[in-house]
Amino acid sequence: RVKYYPVLMFDEDITTISVPAVWELQLDDENEYTAYNGVGWYMTEFELPVSGAGKQFTLTFDAVDYYAEIWINNRFICSHENGYSKIEIDLAECAEFLNDGSNNLTVRVTDQDTSATTDFKIKETLAGFFHDSVGINYGGIWNDVYLTERGELKVTDITVNTDISKNTASVSAIIKNVSEIAKNGDAKITVYNCKGEEVGSADISGISLMNGETKKISAEITIENATLWELDNPYLYTAKVQILRNDTEIDMTYTTFGMTKLEANGTKILFNNKAVKFNGILSWLGNWEQISPRYDEETFTTQIRELKKYGFNTIKFCLVVPPDYLLDICDKEGIYVYIEYPIWNPVQTDAFFERAYSQMAELINMAKNHPCVVMSDFNCEMPSFSDEMKDLMTWCVATGMNIDSNRLFAANSSTGAQNIDGEIDFWTYHPYMNLLGFKDSARSIAESRNSGGDKPVVFGEYADYPAFADFDKVIAANGGEIPWNWTVVDDPFRADIYLKKLGYSDGQIKDIIEKSQQNSVEAKMWYVQETKKADDVAAYFITIIQDIGHSVAGFFDETGDVKFDSSQTTFLKETALLMEDTVLNYSGGVKTEVTPAVSHYSGVDLKNVSLSYSVTDSEGVKVAGGVLQSGVNINNGQYFTFD
Numbered sequence: 001r002v003k004y005y006p007v008l009m010f011d012e013d014i015t016t017i018s019v020p021a022v023w024e025l026q027l028d029d030e031n032e033y034t035a036y037n038g039v040g041w042y043m044t045e046f047e048l049p050v051s052g053a054g055k056q057f058t059l060t061f062d063a064v065d066y067y068a069e070i071w072i073n074n075r076f077i078c079s080h081e082n083g084y085s086k087i088e089i090d091l092a093e094c095a096e097f098l099n100d101g102s103n104n105l106t107v108r109v110t111d112q113d114t115s116a117t118t119d120f121k122i123k124e125t126l127a128g129f130f131h132d133s134v135g136i137n138y139g140g141i142w143n144d145v146y147l148t149e150r151g152e153l154k155v156t157d158i159t160v161n162t163d164i165s166k167n168t169a170s171v172s173a174i175i176k177n178v179s180e181i182a183k184n185g186d187a188k189i190t191v192y193n194c195k196g197e198e199v200g201s202a203d204i205s206g207i208s209l210m211n212g213e214t215k216k217i218s219a220e221i222t223i224e225n226a227t228l229w230e231l232d233n234p235y236l237y238t239a240k241v242q243i244l245r246n247d248t249e250i251d252m253t254y255t256t257f258g259m260t261k262l263e264a265n266g267t268k269i270l271f272n273n274k275a276v277k278f279n280g281i282l283s284w285l286g287n288w289e290q291i292s293p294r295y296d297e298e299t300f301t302t303q304i305r306e307l308k309k310y311g312f313n314t315i316k317f318c319l320v321v322p323p324d325y326l327l328d329i330c331d332k333e334g335i336y337v338y339i340e341y342p343i344w345n346p347v348q349t350d351a352f353f354e355r356a357y358s359q360m361a362e363l364i365n366m367a368k369n370h371p372c373v374v375m376s377d378f379n380c381e382m383p384s385f386s387d388e389m390k391d392l393m394t395w396c397v398a399t400g401m402n403i404d405s406n407r408l409f410a411a412n413s414s415t416g417a418q419n420i421d422g423e424i425d426f427w428t429y430h431p432y433m434n435l436l437g438f439k440d441s442a443r444s445i446a447e448s449r450n451s452g453g454d455k456p457v458v459f460g461e462y463a464d465y466p467a468f469a470d471f472d473k474v475i476a477a478n479g480g481e482i483p484w485n486w487t488v489v490d491d492p493f494r495a496d497i498y499l500k501k502l503g504y505s506d507g508q509i510k511d512i513i514e515k516s517q518q519n520s521v522e523a524k525m526w527y528v529q530e531t532k533k534a535d536d537v538a539a540y541f542i543t544i545i546q547d548i549g550h551s552v553a554g555f556f557d558e559t560g561d562v563k564f565d566s567s568q569t570t571f572l573k574e575t576a577l578l579m580e581d582t583v584l585n586y587s588g589g590v591k592t593e594v595t596p597a598v599s600h601y602s603g604v605d606l607k608n609v610s611l612s613y614s615v616t617d618s619e620g621v622k623v624a625g626g627v628l629q630s631g632v633n634i635n636n637g638q639y640f641t642f643d
Contacts, residue, residue, distance in 0.1 A: 022140045023040050023138075024137075025290075037113040038139075040109045040139065045102050046059075046147060047103075048098060057147055058150050061087040063142055064141050064142070066120055067111075070089065072091075072106075082355075082359045082363075084321035085362045090150075092152070092180070111139030123347040125346075126342045127342055128321070128342045152177065155241045158171065162258070162260060167223050169239065171221060172216060173218075173253075174214050180211055182211065186245070187217050188244060189241050190242070191223060191240075229259055229331075236256045238255070268538060275601055278374070279528075279574075280313070280542070282542065284317075284319065288548070293320055303546075306562055312572060316460070317337065321341065321363050331371055337375075341378045344380045348386060353388060357392065360396055364403045373407055375409075376408075376410075378411060379412040381430060382416055383414070394421045410424045425456075430461050456536075457536050459539070459541065463542040467516040469552040472496070474557070521568050533597065578597045597641040606633065
């Protein structure tokens with residue numbers, strides 16, 4: 001290919017632009033969305049310090065959407081295709097034309113598009129939900145760019161595999177010689193606890209590598225009295241790998257990890273040898289402030305804490321790859337993560353398959369050391385597999401299992417195709433159906449899925465029961481203006497305007513909107529209750545975490561406030577008392593029977609449990625009550641029906 005000099009290409013005005021950020025929010029004075037699917041040129045300068053003995057530098061782009069071509073001092077360096085993965089440039093390879101001090105950096109970014117003439121058609125790429133389904137395509141350098149000082153022998157790609165039965169962490173890393181001549185050194189692998197205290201180490205001597213050569217090193221570290229990573233105690237260790245020469249550090253990198261064990265056992269999922277049920281919610285990582293998956297850390301942390309408070313323990317990132325720093329937050333806060341990699345009804349061309357095979361392994365690899373990441377699939381809602389797609393899904397699942405042995409994998413989160421030419425860890429289904437039909441179907445769906453062999457069943461997404469948005473509240477939070485996203489995405493149904501035309505008063509309209517949101521929440525919780533009665537369902541994910549322009553079925557509204565009431569979310573708890581969803585009127589003196597049950601997945605057995613009841617009148621005054629059953633023992637992972 002022609003490595004042309006970008007300095008010759010500029011014949012128009014240059015605009016200052018922020019990085020990291022997508023360009024769509026920076027192309028007008030109002031910083032509102034401006035659709036642009038094409039090419040953007042970035043130019044800046046960076047200072048390169050005078051290197052110390054044996055030091056090199058790495059230039060890293062955490063993510064660029066979509067196709068990046070990079071020059072330094074007008075010399076072509078590399079190209080990279082994928083909107084989620086890192087680009088790392090060892091500047092030692094550019095030494096002949098680098099300057100001490102100021103250096104020019106130029107990046108040409110080409111976005112995906114729906115145009116017939118583009119080389120990067122959205123439906124032929126691993127496009128996320130916003131690009132594809134919502135139609136809000138974004139482009140540019142949306143994640144961090146930074147320069148780090150590294151050694152001539154450089155540590156890359158740390159992997160940690162834990163064995164909680166032996167209290168060991170097996171740590172491996174790839175060492176690369178990035179200098180122009182042969183180099184040698186020693187390595188040290190050290191594990192630290194959350195206080196920064198060393199708990200184990202191993203020395204590896206005599207590493208000798210030619211220019212450009214790589215070598216894998218590994219060691220098994222015993223951690224005495226290891227603390228497990230759990231939701232209520234997300235304990236993190238740190239594995240550090242150093243390259244030493246004459247006991248002087250010349251390179252170092254590290255990763256955090258947790259001591260965990262995850263497995264599918266029949267229809268159950270066991271985490272750290274205890275049955276768990278993943279009570280989850282769907283996230284597309286859609287936020288109008290950034291458009292890209294670059295969430296504000298404080299906002300994301302607050303959302304996790306709110307979700308946990310109400311009983312959720314899992315987030316499913318649907319058709320999107322979360323940035324590493326968001327997974328770090330999930331690790332620290334203690335919430336499980338399901339990643340669904342972004343393949344959604346693609347156009348199955350040779351170009352698509354070539355991209356999927358070349359890019360997917362790197363995306364899987366990005367999340368491998370995060371203890372929060374427990375499940376993944378590679379396709380969404382594909383009704384059936386072509387031969388080529390079945391081969392790809394078989395390869396994706398096998399590759400995932402090889403890269404991350406402590407994660408469960410399936411091929412397709414869907415009501416459709418499941419089987420591949422190899423093993424999967426769980427079945428999936430998307431039971432989008434009305435509540436009345438769902439009540440009678442949840443158990444039969446689970447049983448039907450398991451006809452292919454006993455595995456955990458996962459309801460990958462459902463229960464998107466809609467409601468009217470509180471339009472006045474959203475507009476007020478936006479400074480009295482209609483949010484820009486309402487004009488880009490299909491306008492949400494303005495119930496307030498419609499009802500006003502029908503003659504309803506402001507007070508009546510407010511009451512209707514509040515009731516619709518309450519009904520939505522109650523419907524979601526009834527979906528959850530019926531799901532928990534189908535005990536073969538080991539995980540479920542209701543739609544969706546937050547209202548966005550075209551969807552008002554969120555846990556949070558568009559301003560970030562919680563729409564649920566804690567009294568409505570008891571079914572989400574790890575120990576949930578379940579009842580029939582039938583409401584009847586009874587005449588005085590008539591006998592009635594109920595069959596309460598408990599879904600119990602807290603991790604500990606319950607001893608000497610009592611079941612009591614009370615009846616209250618319309619004023620809340622208790623008119624009857626008592627103990628129905630006592631002395632009951634309920635094991636963790638048990639669905640228990642009271643007599």
